[in-house]
Amino acid sequence: MYTCGPTVYNYAHIGNARPAVISDLLVRVLRQLYPKVTYVSNITDIDDKIINASIETGDSIEKITSKYEKIYNEDMQSLGVIKPDIQPHATDFIQEMIELVQKMISNGTAYASDNHVLFDVTKYDSYGKLSGRNIDDQLAGSRVEVASYKKNAGDFVLWKPSVDNQPGWESPWGFGRPGWHLECSTMAEESLGLPFDIHGGGMDLIFPHHENEIAQSCGAHNENKDPSIFAKYWIHNAMLNIDGEKMSKSLGNIFYIRDYLKNYDGEILRLALLSGHYRQSINWTDETIKQSKNNLDKFYRILNKVSDVKINEDDIYKCPSKVLDALCDDLNTSKAFAEIIDISKKLSLSETLENKIKYKTQLLASAYVFGILQKSPKKWLGIGQTQDNLDSQHIENLINERNEARSSKNFSKADEIRNKLSQLGIEIEDTPNGTIWRSK
Numbered sequence: 001m002y003t004c005g006p007t008v009y010n011y012a013h014i015g016n017a018r019p020a021v022i023s024d025l026l027v028r029v030l031r032q033l034y035p036k037v038t039y040v041s042n043i044t045d046i047d048d049k050i051i052n053a054s055i056e057t058g059d060s061i062e063k064i065t066s067k068y069e070k071i072y073n074e075d076m077q078s079l080g081v082i083k084p085d086i087q088p089h090a091t092d093f094i095q096e097m098i099e100l101v102q103k104m105i106s107n108g109t110a111y112a113s114d115n116h117v118l119f120d121v122t123k124y125d126s127y128g129k130l131s132g133r134n135i136d137d138q139l140a141g142s143r144v145e146v147a148s149y150k151k152n153a154g155d156f157v158l159w160k161p162s163v164d165n166q167p168g169w170e171s172p173w174g175f176g177r178p179g180w181h182l183e184c185s186t187m188a189e190e191s192l193g194l195p196f197d198i199h200g201g202g203m204d205l206i207f208p209h210h211e212n213e214i215a216q217s218c219g220a221h222n223e224n225k226d227p228s229i230f231a232k233y234w235i236h237n238a239m240l241n242i243d244g245e246k247m248s249k250s251l252g253n254i255f256y257i258r259d260y261l262k263n264y265d266g267e268i269l270r271l272a273l274l275s276g277h278y279r280q281s282i283n284w285t286d287e288t289i290k291q292s293k294n295n296l297d298k299f300y301r302i303l304n305k306v307s308d309v310k311i312n313e314d315d316i317y318k319c320p321s322k323v324l325d326a327l328c329d330d331l332n333t334s335k336a337f338a339e340i341i342d343i344s345k346k347l348s349l350s351e352t353l354e355n356k357i358k359y360k361t362q363l364l365a366s367a368y369v370f371g372i373l374q375k376s377p378k379k380w381l382g383i384g385q386t387q388d389n390l391d392s393q394h395i396e397n398l399i400n401e402r403n404e405a406r407s408s409k410n411f412s413k414a415d416e417i418r419n420k421l422s423q424l425g426i427e428i429e430d431t432p433n434g435t436i437w438r439s440k
């Protein structure tokens with residue numbers, strides 16, 4: 001499976017996280033079903049946006065790309081995204097890109113013109129098949145002046161010249177750099193071979209990016225008709241809106257993952273990103289996040305109550321069939337999540353040890369596929385942890401003193417200690433397994 005990865009020139013925003021989290025979910029589901037799944041997601045480390053960021057900041061391209069690649073990977077890790085098996089960098093495949101372009105030129109699907117190389121969209125019969133567009137539609141109403149080096153207005157760039165200190169590589173068409181679409185065609189083929197099974201990405205990439213990937217790969221390999229010689233299946237996720245509006249620089253509503261992580265655990269964001277079906281847009285509001293936090297709090301409270309119930313660790317990698325069946329139905333996350341809630345209720349009502357083991361295992365195994373409930377319940381709930389500089393030993397001592405007072409039926413002293421703890425900002429709860437405490 002190949003999913004288009006980030007162009008690394010800035011912090012990733014919450015919308016960038018959606019294709020990564022959905023691809024990660026799909027990979028986790030596929031791994032339940034198949035013995036070997038190879039997941040590839042690239043890093044675009046050469047692009048005009050990166051060049052512009054370098055001009056604006058005065059930092060070198062390498063400095064920018066290595067900084068933001070690291071940040072991207074850290075953010076994805078916080079969201080529970082398993083690192084791709086292969087994370088190819090565009091700049092490591094320049095020679096392979098040049099070779100792919102040469103194949104297209106020799107097949108007559110691409111042509112060199114004025115230091116550029118362009119793909120001739122009239123030479124690929126299935127152009128527009130993925131997006132459902134035809135070449136005439138694409139040009140209707142277009143007032144953009146067609147560049148002089150293009151034969152047809154819809155032709156797209158495979159290679160372009162680099163001038164004025166722009167980064168580039170020597171090629172048969174002069175010093176230049178690849179077009180973005182070419183990068184993905186090359187990295188997918190080099191990493192997985194052709195055809196590979198699944199290609200993913202956001203819906204905004206269907207046209208022109210994915211349409212052009214297909215045209216290039218089919219054009220280079222002389223398979224004029226059949227797009228499936230490149231990728232057999234495509235999966236596209238819908239976009240994320242912020243309070244009902246499209247995220248955009250001009251609206252000033254771009255929210256970075258890194259900022260959310262200052263206030264919310266990555267699991268909260270991940271579950272919120274999975275809260276709607278992947279083909280429907282998500283309306284991202286404070287309420288979406290709050291709902292996700294509430295759900296996780298409930299699960300962790302239930303898990304905390306059975307924290308001393310031992311389960312077989314190997315069993316948590318086998319997703320219960322009800323949850324897996326729902327996910328196998330075009331990643332029906334709502335149905336799968338309803339099943340998880342059902343399991344958590346059964347766990348919470350379990351009285352026998354046998355049932356506790358059964359439903360705790362099912363809950364953790366379902367959560368593993370969703371990529372949630374990976375934290376310690378006590379840590380999540382803040383149990384036994386102080387904020388600020390409170391001395392936890394001091395708190396434990398007070399709790400012991402209170403328990404001694406209670407067992408000798410000195411309830412006024414016990415209440416007095418509870419009040420003292422309360423004044424310190426500590427809330428206590430008496431459970432069958434002893435007294436637990438947390439910061440208020």
Ligand SMILES: [Zn+2]
Nearest residue numbers: 004005184209
């Ligand atoms: Zn791509």
